Amino acid sequence: MMMLPQEGLGRRAFLTSSMALTCSMLTACARPRQAQFADVDQLVRTAIRDGQAPGAVVAIGHEGQIVHRYVYGNRALVPQQEPMTWETHFDMASLTKPTMTALAVMQLVERGDLHLDDPVTCYLPAFGINGKGSITLRLLLTHYSGLPADLPLEDAWSGKSEAVRRAMTSPLANPPAEKFVYSDINFITLGLIVEKVSGLALNDYVSRNILTPIGMTQSGYLPDTSLKPVIAPTQYDEKNVLLRGVVHDPTARRMGGVAGHAGLFSDAHDMCLYAQALLDRLAGRPSTFPLKRETLLLMATPQQPAGKVDLRGLGWDIxxxxxxxxGDIFSHHSFGHTGFTGTSLWIDPDSDSYVLILTNRVHPSGGHSVVKLRHDIATEAARDLGLTSHT
Structure with a gap:
């Protein structure tokens, strides 16, 4: 197990220059921050010792810097123990939805190639059957489409074309715009729209238009086999093969590993770059975030149908x-998302802060809930930053 709390790690250049510091200097620099966030670290240690996850990487960003990072436990327990590291790559699961797919959609909206209140059938005519003709892109992005949670998985189907057929022919679970139901089919469909309109495979579009501009060199879909040693494994599949570098989500896996709802692999460094670029854009500072501020504000503010109490941005949970x-302290203007594998990112523009938590809680056999851990870490991080409750 490792513990790597350090101050001010917001840029790759700093990491390079910091290698010149002696160990004693680095320890001296870290002590104030380590003490400041000691309660966060204790929450992580306790959760891992209680078996909630094999290990964790936590990063807290504030006012343009990573003010604290903590690495503890193991990235793998089987077939042999491997220590968790800051450089560990994670299956980001549903964090793919807001960070990649929704951003891709909004880039195309910004360019005038898509329109939020157009029916999906403007782009995918086959989608309109079974009462889905009135579903708009905005309803997909906010999970108010009325679609069920996922494609049926009971039978052993495989292949992207079959997934497309099932998404297009899916029945409704609720009337469109009536009820918030979190649905992978929404983002599978959005990914297909990005591909149709851009003429690129989703992973190629994301690489060119999101990862490269931000500088997320360690992120992408379908990771190369050479990266397998640094990827945190998830769990055994139906054939008793340990998933490592292969997407955990069964629908995305059947689709070949690239889908609108899951498939991204990334690490803490790159996800911090993303969060910081996003905050910089919202704050009007120089930023690599590949979207205009006014478009990003649409993503990060409530966009659900009028009168509905479940507040969703365009991709982001509010x-x-x-x-x-x-947690209990970050602003109600804050937003974020989670991933089933044990990942989460919460961003608070009001305090210029974010909390990134990366675990592979499903390893090796399904794992335990980290819902309370996420809440408690966010509450303690905000308190340690000196923020006061929004209530």
Whole structure:
């Protein structure tokens, strides 16, 4: 197990220059921050010792810097123990939705190639059957489409073309715009729209238009086999093969590893770059975030149908029963998302802060809930930053 709390790690250049520091100097620099966030670190240690996850990487960003990072436990327990590291790559699961797919959609909206209140059938005519003709892109992005949670998985189908057929022919679970139901089919469909309109495979579009501009060199879909040693494994599949560098989500896996709802692999460094670029854009500072500020504001503010109490941005969660990673102190203007594998990112523009938590809680056999851990870390991080409750 490792512990790597350091101050001010917001840029790769700093990491390079910091290698010149002696160990004693680095320890001296780290002590104030380590003490400041000691309660966060204790929450992580306790959770891992209790078996909630094999290990964790936590990063807290504030006012343009990574003010604290903590690495503890193991990235793998089987077939042999491997220590967790800051450089560990994680299956980001549903964090793919807001960070990549929704951003891709909004880039195309910004360019005038898509329109939020157009029916999906403007782009995918086959989608309109079974009462889905009135579903718009905005309803997909906010999970108010009325679609069920996922494609049926009971039978052993495989292949992207079959996934497309099932998404296009899916029945409704609720009337469109009536109820918030978190649905992978929404983002599978959005990924297909990005591909149709851009003429690029989703992973190629994301690489060219999101990862490269931000500088996320350690992120992408379908990771090369050479990266396998640094990827945190998840769990055994239906054939008793340990998933490592292969997407955990069964629907994305059947689709070949690239989908609108899951498939991204990334590490803490790159996800901090993303969060910081996003905050910089919202704050009007120089930023590599590949979207205009006014477009990003649409993503990060409530966009659900009028009168609905479950608040969703365009891809981002704002205030629903999934919003526990906000904790008790971060602003109600904050937003974020989670991933089933044990990942989460919560961003608070009001305090210029974010909390990134990366675990592979499903390793090796399904794992335990980290819902309370996310909440408690966010609460303690905000308190340690000196923020006061929004209530």
């Amino acid at each position: 205030s629903t029963h999934y919003s526990t990673p906000r």
